[in-house]
Amino acid sequence: MDAVWKIAVGAAVGLLVVWLALIAALLLAGRRYERPGLGEMLRLLPDLLRLLKRLAGDKSLPGGVRVRLWLLLAYLAVPIDLIPDFIPVIGYADDAIIVALALRSVARRAGVQALGRHWPGSSAGLGAVLRAAGIRD
Template identity: 65%
Template structure:
């Protein structure tokens, strides 16, 4: 077998293993139905928040890159978990947004997220609950 076939097969196997690991992580982090309903209600404000944070030059570059990649992922028509898988098929985007938001708060601080939040105070409190963040004040 040619060396390039071996490389292609190895890459395919590696991608399959990574995909299965991500599916397992999503299964473990699966939110409750009430949390999903609340997340869907906040979706427009969350998308504006992500765009504003990604455009903020005062944030660390790694945070902005992560947010930009998240926005690209959300715009892609292909999902990590296909939509025909019950609950997780529709929840994968919400789970990934929460993970990136937590990472953003760890690096940039909750004050930066609060400064860019376009919605109501109740909406921000809901985002903090969904993401497992401690709201300051």
């Protein structure tokens, strides 16, 4: 049972680190644009998770998009990392970088229309995600 708690705490800390990295990236990307409000930033991670689930289930998207999403999920689920998570800060940095690169790749390959069709949040939140992915909305 102890291992289950370690995995759960590790997953929660990993999600928190990815969420904080995402907020920092959006704040940096939003310097030239209208920034999303605090409420939208707090909803960003749940909205992104719902977006990824919807994209993974969309049969009209190219197979490579769904494959990338499943590979990302497999990487996050496997306890072996490039840099072990018990190393402070950089242990979770590799996870955050891989998640950011995978999301950027999926967002660019799926396209603005697919992201807009499946985005559950506000239009300002979608705009921030598009800017963070390097897609001009």
